[in-house]
Amino acid sequence: MSKAISAENISQYQSALENTPASDVLQRGVMNNGILKSAESTLPQTTMEQTFSIDLETGAVANQKQSGRCWMFAALNTMRHQIQAQFKIKDFELSQNYTFFWDKFEKSNYFYENVIKTATEDIDSRKVAWLMANPQGDGGQWDMLTALIDKYGIVPKYVMPETFSSSASNQMNAVLNQKLRKDAVTLRGLVAAGKSADEIEEAKSKMLSDDYRILAYSLGTPPTKFDFEYRDDDKEYHIDRDLTPKTFFEKYIGWNTDDYQSVINAPTADKPYNHLYTVEMLGNVIGGREVRHLNLAIDDFKQIAIKQLEAGETVWFGSDVGKESDGKLGILDTALYDKNALFASDFDMTKAERLDYGQSLMTHAMVITGVDIVDGKPTKWKIENSWGDKAGQKGYFVASDDWFDNYVYQVVVNKKYLPAAIQDTIKAEYDQPTVLKPWDPMGALA
Known part of the structure; x- marks a missing residue:
């Protein structure tokens, strides 16, 4: 039987508070300064200095401003690092707005397809409710x-520069999501009325035409051809005419994207290590590359990231950046705040418990550009963020190795750095990975 809180209980709790050593001092401190400042330790400020045994030169940081494009910034940053070094173009950037446009457009179609696929389910089913909660973001x-x-390829930033809505996306997202939910009403109605696949596809195509117009007004029209014009660090002038976004990527980046593998560290009971996973209804391009996560133990996870850094290539990664962090100082460290001591309580959870019980998941993507190796083991990691040069040390953060263990969930590495047996597992399981539910924490979007 449920039991209410009694007056006697409250009296006991008040007595426990009064008997806590220095409770009056601690109470004043928290009331005046907040929890984190009151619990903050100064030790990480002395141990998390930005000196690393492996430190790749990457230049000035980018700024995603008031948008949730960190995953794009981080990925395009790993690519621009190569262009900067190979072609000697300091602080060169690729257009995040260009990929933003196509992502929004493809996500709209992806949403419509999932609405059609689930149209016979009740509107209050968990899957449909999950779809409608955020049609696209x-x-x-x-x-x-x-x-x-x-x-679609990629383009330099000057070819499709930032707009109001790319830098501050809330208004555009609100309008587009309103439109997508309205379209969901129509699509579900067409399915319920027994309309043919061709009739439904025709209705969807008209919806996408409207979506394209909304995005073009907000973000601009994506270029189909352009000239790549620049002056290198030696003041030499270069121009490459009539490039398409795809030929630009092939010529100036030249990656085979299939060479790169998403690797996760999810130590939960439902995800055995050394296997491949995907997430239902997670994606953007229908018929395009699908999400594939390889789950590895944390030591293996870190070692492959280190191998890529040692080879001179930066590493895209996803983490829960808001946990145990100070954005102003640019410090990510589990020793930063001692809440246990402040409240005489136990806040500790394992990484698996935080995932299972909703305390943590991936919220932000950044780039690892360095690591400090002491006696063969990593002690801290250098991070290139995308919050501009006012955060951290000119935009760069430092993460303790313990923070990495606890709050980093994903890295992307070239498959050549993975053991041969793991590469064989990827090939064997790629077409039949374990499918996770749409709301699984490994489906979180950075």
């Missing part, structure tokens, strides 16, 4: 970005 995964690049 700014976030994404590495595989979703490569699906866009494979189909």
Whole structure:
């Protein structure tokens, strides 16, 4: 039987508070300064200095501003690092707005297809409710970005520059999501009325035409051809005419996107290590690259990231950046706030418990550009963020190795750095991965 809180209980709790050592001092401190400032330790500020045994030169950081495009910024940053070094173009950027446009457009179609697929389910089914909660948003995964690049290519930033809505996406998202939910009403109605597949497809095509117009007004019209014009760091002038976005990617990046693998560290009971996973209804490009996560133990997970850094290539990664972090200082460290001591309580949870019970999941993507190796083991990691140069140290953060263990969930590495047996597993399971539910924490969008 449920039991209410009694007056006697409250009296006991008040007595326990009064008997807590220095409770009056602690109470004043928290009331005046807030929890985090009151619990903050100064030790990480002395141990998390930005000196690393492996430190790749990457230049000035980018700024995603008031948008949720960190996954795009992080991925395009790993690619621009190569262009900067190979062609000697300091602080060069690729257009995040270009990929943003196509992601929004493809997500609209992806949403429509899932609405049609689930149209016979009750409107209050968990799957339909999950779809309608956020028809599309700014976030994404590495595989979703490569699906866009494979189909549409990329362009330099000046070819499709930022707009009001790319830098502050709330208004555009609100309008587009209103439109998508309205279209969901229509599509479900067409299915309920027994309309043919051709009739439904015709209605969907008209909807997509409207979506394209909304995005073009908000973000601009994506270019089909352009000239790549620049002056390198030696003041030499270069121009490459009549490039398409795809030929630009092939010529100036030249990656085979299939060479790169998303690797996760999810130590939950439902995800055995050394196997491949996907997430139902997670994606953007219909018929494009699908999400595939390889789950590895944390030590293996870190070692492949280190191998890629040692080879001179930066690493895209996803983490829960809001946990145990100070954005102003640019410090990510589990020793940053001692809430246990402040409240005389136990807040500790394992990584698996945080995932299972909703305390943590991936919220932000950044780039690993360095690591400090001491006695063969990593002690701290250098991070390139996309919040501009006012955060951290000119935009760069430092993460303790313990924070990495606890709050980093995904890295993307070239498959050549994976053991041969793991590469064989990827090939064997790629077409039949374990399918996770849409709301699984490994489906979180950075």
